[in-house]
Amino acid sequence: MTGSPNWSFLITAGGSGSRLGGVPKQFRTLGAMPVWRWSFQTADRLRRAGRVLDIVMTVPRESLASLAGEAEKIGLTLVAGGCSRSESVIKGLRACRGPHVLVHDGARPFISERLCLKLMDASTGEGTGAVPLLPSTDSLKVVKNGEITGIADRSLYFRTQTPQAFPLGELIEVMENSPDGGTDEASLWLAAGKKLVPVEGEDMNFKITSQFDWNTALALTRGGAEVERRTGHGYDIHQLAEGRRLIIAGVQVEGVSYGLLGHSDADLVAHTVMDALLGAAGEPDIGTLFPAFDEKWRGADSMALLRTVLELLAAKGWRAEWVDVTLCAQKPKLGHLVPAFIESMNGALGGDCEKRIFNMKVKSAEHCGSAGRGECMICHGVATIVRALPAGAPRQNFY
Numbered sequence: 001m002t003g004s005p006n007w008s009f010l011i012t013a014g015g016s017g018s019r020l021g022g023v024p025k026q027f028r029t030l031g032a033m034p035v036w037r038w039s040f041q042t043a044d045r046l047r048r049a050g051r052v053l054d055i056v057m058t059v060p061r062e063s064l065a066s067l068a069g070e071a072e073k074i075g076l077t078l079v080a081g082g083c084s085r086s087e088s089v090i091k092g093l094r095a096c097r098g099p100h101v102l103v104h105d106g107a108r109p110f111i112s113e114r115l116c117l118k119l120m121d122a123s124t125g126e127g128t129g130a131v132p133l134l135p136s137t138d139s140l141k142v143v144k145n146g147e148i149t150g151i152a153d154r155s156l157y158f159r160t161q162t163p164q165a166f167p168l169g170e171l172i173e174v175m176e177n178s179p180d181g182g183t184d185e186a187s188l189w190l191a192a193g194k195k196l197v198p199v200e201g202e203d204m205n206f207k208i209t210s211q212f213d214w215n216t217a218l219a220l221t222r223g224g225a226e227v228e229r230r231t232g233h234g235y236d237i238h239q240l241a242e243g244r245r246l247i248i249a250g251v252q253v254e255g256v257s258y259g260l261l262g263h264s265d266a267d268l269v270a271h272t273v274m275d276a277l278l279g280a281a282g283e284p285d286i287g288t289l290f291p292a293f294d295e296k297w298r299g300a301d302s303m304a305l306l307r308t309v310l311e312l313l314a315a316k317g318w319r320a321e322w323v324d325v326t327l328c329a330q331k332p333k334l335g336h337l338v339p340a341f342i343e344s345m346n347g348a349l350g351g352d353c354e355k356r357i358f359n360m361k362v363k364s365a366e367h368c369g370s371a372g373r374g375e376c377m378i379c380h381g382v383a384t385i386v387r388a389l390p391a392g393a394p395r396q397n398f399y
Contacts, residue, residue, distance in 0.1 A: 006053065006098050006100055007046075007051060007052050007053060007098045007100045007101065007120055008053055008055075008056060008100070008102070008168065009046065009047075009052045009054070009056070009101070009102050009104065009116075009163075010089070010093060010101055010102065011036060011043070011055070011056070011057040011058070011104050011105075011106045012057075012081075012085070012104065012106055013026040013027075013036045013057050013058060013106030013107075014060055014080075014082070014085070014088040023307070023310050023311070023319075023349075023350045024060070024311075025107050025209075026107055027063070027310070027311045027314040028214070028314060028319065028350065029314055029317055029318065029319040029387060030109055030217055030218065030221055032317055033317055034315060034317070035106065035208065035217075036057065036106040038109030038110065039106050039111055040055060040057070042116065043055045043102075043104075043116075044075075045113055046117075047075075049113075051116075051117070051120065052098075053098040054075075054096065054097045054098065055076050055077065056076075056077040056078075056092050056095045056096050057071075057076055057077070057078055057079070057106065058078075058081040058088045058092040059078055059079070059080065059081060060081055061080040061081065062304065062307070062308060063308070063311050064078055064080055065308075066311045066312040067311070070315050079091050079095045086175060086178070086180075089185065090172065090175050090176060093168060093175070094172065096168055098168060099168055099169070100120070100165065100166065100168055101165070101166055101168045102116060102119065102120070102163040102164070102165050103162060103164050103165075103166070103171075103185050104162045104163035104164075107207050107209070108162055108205055108206065108207045109217065110202075110204040110205055110217075110220070111162075111163065112204070112205070115163075115199070115201070115202055118130075118132075118199050118200075119164070119165040119199050122165065122199050123166060123197065126167065126170075127167070127170065127194050127195055128167075128195045128196075128197060129165060129166040129167075129171070129186065129189045129194060129195070129197065130164070130166075130197040131160060131161075131164045131186040131196055131197075131198065132160070132161040132162070132163075132164075132198075132199050132201035132202070132205070133158035133159065133160060133161070133201050134161065134200075134202075134203065135154070135155075135158055135159075136154040136157050136158065136159060139151070139154060140152035140154045140157060158198070159201070160184060160186060161201040161202075161205050161207075162184070162205075164184065164185050166185065166189065171185060171189070174188050174189055174192045174194065175188055177192070178192075211352065211354075227386055227387070228387055229321065229384055229386045230280040230281065230282075230384070230385055231280055231382060231384045231385075232275075232276045232278065232279030232280030232281070232382070232383050232385070233275075233276055233279055233380070233381070233382055234271070234273060234274065234275035234276030234277075234278075234325075234379075234380070234381040234382075234383065235272060235275065235379065235380050235381075236269075236271040236272045236275065236378075236379050237268070237376055237377070238261055238262050238266045238268045238377060239261045239375060239376045240258050240259070240260060240261070240331075240374065240375060240376055240377065241258060241259065241260070242258045243258070243259075244259030244260060244261060245265065246258065246259035246260060246332075247259065247260070247265050247266070247267045247302070248267060248268070248334070248337070248341060249269040249270065249341035249342075249345045250267065250341075250344040250348060251341055251344050253332065253334070253337065256332050260377060263292040263297060263300075264290070264297055264298070264300040264301075264305070265301060265302050267302035268327075268377055268378075268379045269325055269327060269341065269345065269360070269381075270302035270303055270306050270345075271302060271379075272325055272379040272380065272381040273323055273345065273349075273381055274286045274302075274305065274306055274309045275381075276325075276381045276382055276383035277309055277318075277320060277323070277385060279383075280383050280384065280385045281313050281316065281385060283312065283313075286309070289308075290305055303348055306348055310348075310349070316387075318386070318387045319350065319385065319386060319387065320350060320357055320383060320385055321384045321385060321386040322357055322358075322359075322383070322384045323357060323358045323359070323383045323384075324358075324359045324381065324382050324383075325359070325360050325361075325379055325382075326361045326362075326363055326380050326381070327360065327361070327362045327363070327378075327379045328363050328364075328371050328377065328378040328379070329364075329365065329378075330364060330365045330367065330372050330373070331374045334362045335362055338361070338362055342358055345358045345360065346358040365378075
């Protein structure tokens with residue numbers, strides 16, 4: 001092995017994580033930090049050992065602002081992802097400075113330095129890439145049109161992992177000349193007639209895709225961790241006005257001619273939840289983060305703003321543990337929509353059908369005050385957030 005830092009490390013974290021739902025998986029808190037940070041720390045150890053020159057990460061464009069400060073502190077280059085995985089990877093590759101690159105899926109947090117070094121040693125020649133593979137331990141069947149039509153020889157088939165190692169310039173050329181994105185960089189490399197060397201993968205290097213994967217990752221990282229919890233309060237009030245859409249908890253209420261007045265879509269439940277979460281984390285309120293004088297927030301989707309807030313908190317290790325809100329409204333009648341409100345917000349906060357982390361009540365204003373006269377709606381909320389602390393870490397310094 002050589003000691004020259006001629007490798008870049010690219011973490012792909014630009015996806016939406018739609019299959020798992022809620023907060024994109026790369027920004028969920030795993031152990032004491034967001035999922036992407038696990039891969040970064042392995043790459044950073046390689047950088048400090050003189051094996052990696054620079055570390056680049058692709059992220060959704062809307063996440064750039066919330067991650068910029070932390071990225072600058074830790075020496076991470078951020079790149080806004082594209083419309084597809086292939087486009088995002090190409091943009092990330094163009095930001096890399098080394099002549100060789102390791103391309104790693106940020107949803108695989110348990111990558112080892114040992115595996116990275118094996119791949120780097122295997123991909124040293126021109127036109128040679130390297131990829132980690134695991135044998136299939138299950139019997140394989142061939143299924144066509146819903147029927148089993150044959151048996152596949154499992155000794156011929158292997159599961160592909162990341163990181164995948166390539167000469168940087170050649171990989172960019174291969175990907176730019178590919179008519180489609182392929183399933184991964186290795187498939188495009190092979191299709192271009194390039195040499196691909198297999199390296200033995202690692203069982204721990206699994207990808208978080210399903211709820212089972214997420215539960216497994218949590219089980220692997222929770223042992224012995226000290227947990228810190230904080231609680232914050234949120235409040236919002238908006239006037240009712242004719243000609244506005246009525247959006248509550250991310251759900252558009254049909255059959256009414258009026259809605260809530262505001263610079264954004266005026267979803268006061270989402271606003272209340274955001275302020276409760278931000279208050280618990282000791283962050284500024286949404287009026288500071290998304291000021292009404294800034295035209296780029298005019299008509300903004302409050303659920304998208306909520307995702308930005310959750311990513312900001314996740315970057316500091318926080319996740320929502322429980323959120324409870326009370327909406328006070330005289331009109332229209334909303335009780336029948338409460339299950340839809342709960343489902344919408346629960347999913348946005350990272351809950352699922354098995355573990356609900358959001359609750360909501362709707363109360364009549366009993367004809368008292370401005371809400372009772374049907375002039376406005378008022379919402380209060382309380383949020384509890386949690387993060388794990390490394391053993392012995394002082395609470396006041398862990399930010």
